[in-house]
Structure formats: C-alpha cells, structure tokens
Amino acid sequence: MKRIALFPGSFDPLTMGHLDTIERGAQLFDELIVGVFVNTSKKSLFSGEERLALVKESVAHIENVRVITQARKLTVEVAEDLGAKFLLRGIRSIKDYEYEKEIALMNKHLDSQLESVFLLASPKYSHVSSSILKEIIIFDGDVKDYLPKPVYEALEKKREQIEK
Ligand code: ADP
Numbered sequence: 001m002k003r004i005a006l007f008p009g010s011f012d013p014l015t016m017g018h019l020d021t022i023e024r025g026a027q028l029f030d031e032l033i034v035g036v037f038v039n040t041s042k043k044s045l046f047s048g049e050e051r052l053a054l055v056k057e058s059v060a061h062i063e064n065v066r067v068i069t070q071a072r073k074l075t076v077e078v079a080e081d082l083g084a085k086f087l088l089r090g091i092r093s094i095k096d097y098e099y100e101k102e103i104a105l106m107n108k109h110l111d112s113q114l115e116s117v118f119l120l121a122s123p124k125y126s127h128v129s130s131s132i133l134k135e136i137i138i139f140d141g142d143v144k145d146y147l148p149k150p151v152y153e154a155l156e157k158k159r160e161q162i163e164k
Contacts, residue, residue: 002030002031002083003029003030003031003085003086004029004030004031004032004033004082004083004084004085004086005025005028005029005031005032005033005084005085005086005087005088005117006032006033006035006075006078006079006082006084006086006087006088007021007022007025007032007033007034007035007087007088007089008035008037008075008078008087008089009034009035009036009037010036010037010038010039010044010051010130011034011036011051011054011055011130012039012044012045012046012051012130012134013045013046013051013054013130013133013134013147013151013154013155014051014054014055014058014130014147014148014151015125015128015129015130015133015146015147015148015151016125016128016145016146016147016148017090017092017121017122017125017126017128017129017146018090019058019059019148020121020122020125021088021090021119021121022034022059022062022065023062024119025088025117025119026062026063026064026065028088028117029064029086029088030064031064031065031066032062032064032065032066032088033065033066033067033068033082033084034055034059034065034066034067034068035067035068035069035070035075035078036048036051036052036055036067036068036069037069037070037075037078038071038072045130045134045137046154048069048071050154051069052067052069054148054150054151054154055067057150058148058149058150058151068082074110075087075107076107076110076111076114079111079114080111080114084114085113085114085115086114086115086116086117087104087107087114087115087116087117088116088117088118088119089103089104089116089117089118089119090118090119090120090121091118091119091120091121092121092125092126092127092128092129093126096121100116100118103116104116125146128146133146133147137155140159143155
C-alpha cells in the first residue's frame with residue numbers, strides 16, 4: 001500500500017524552512033500532500049488562494065508532492081479523506097516540541113490510526129518562522145534568503161502595489 005503523508009500548515013508565507021521539511025519529508029513517503037489550511041489564530045499576509053498557488057509553484061520540482069487546500073475541516077478528517085496514514089510536522093525548538101506534542105496527542109485521540117512524524121528543522125532554518133518574517137516584511141527588511149523564489153517575487157509585487 002502507498003505510504004501517504006499529509007503536511008498541514010498555514011504557510012503564510014511558505015519559508016525555506018518549510019520547503020526544506022517538504023523536500024526531506026518527500027524522501028520518506030511515496031506521496032507527500034501539503035495541506036494549506038487556515039490558522040484561525042494568525043493574521044494573514046497572503047490570502048488562502050495566493051498561499052495555495054505559491055506553495056504549488058515552490059514544490060513543482062518535487063515529483064511526489066502535491067498541494068491541496070481545505071476549509072473548515074479537522075486535519076484528521078482531511079487525512080482520512082486523502083488516505084494519508086501519517087501527519088508530517090517540523091520541530092525547531094523545545095517550544096515547538098511542546099506545541100506539537102499537544103497537537104499530536106489530540107490528533108491521536110481523534111484518530112488512533114493516524115501517526116504523527118516529526119522532522120527536526122535544519123540548523124540553518126531553525127530560527128525561521130513565518131511570523132518573524134512577517135514582522136520584518138512589515139518594516140521592509142530583507143528576507144530574501146529565507147523565502148522560496150516564487151514567494152519572494154510575490155512579496156515584491158505586493159510591496160509595489162502597496163507603494164502605488
Ligand atoms: P501552523 O500555523 O500549523 O503552525 P506553520 O505554517 O506555521 O503552520 O508551520 C507548519 C509546520 O512547519 C509546523 O510543524 C512548523 O513547526 C513547521 N515549521 C515552521 N517553520 C519551520 C522551519 N523553519 N523549519 C522546519 N519546520 C518548520
């Protein structure tokens with residue numbers, strides 16, 4: 001049977017850290033599905049549609065990765081619909097560990113068949129988060145090194161529109 005994993009996140013925006021986890025995760029499974037979801041507790045920079053398009057463009061070079069979006073549904077239910085038996089998440093720090101542990105245990109409660117799998121963030125990206133990048137972006141700081149090319153270009157376009 002095909003080993004399918006779902007990597008859920010808000011990806012607002014997708015960072016090089018996310019992309020690194022996706023590239024490494026893709027090697028562990030037959031298929032990796034990136035789920036671009038809404039995080040109700042976070043203010044968004046890009047719309048759901050924009051994020052979906054940017055993630056698709058940024059992972060186009062990885063053969064066994066596809067990207068989906070889903071509104072208003074539990075992650076465990078999305079995984080079941082997709083036939084995914086694994087959830088992939090990244091861990092940068094002890095803070096992420098505590099947060100991810102709560103989510104993973106709750107997901108286990110909701111669906112005992114679903115296994116969460118964690119990849120440690122690569123050291124070069126372990127200080128990178130969408131939230132911090134957003135703070136820097138607001139003040140026009142340089143975040144080029146931490147964004148996949150399509151995301152950086154979309155951001156530049158957004159800046160030009162704001163300046164007009
Ligand atoms: P969420 O809003 O669900 O936390 P995010 O888009 O912020 O979604 O993150 C999705 C997943 O990617 C989380 O498991 C997060 O820990 C992981 N992640 C975020 N940034 C990095 C990074 N720099 N390196 C590795 N994993 C990361």
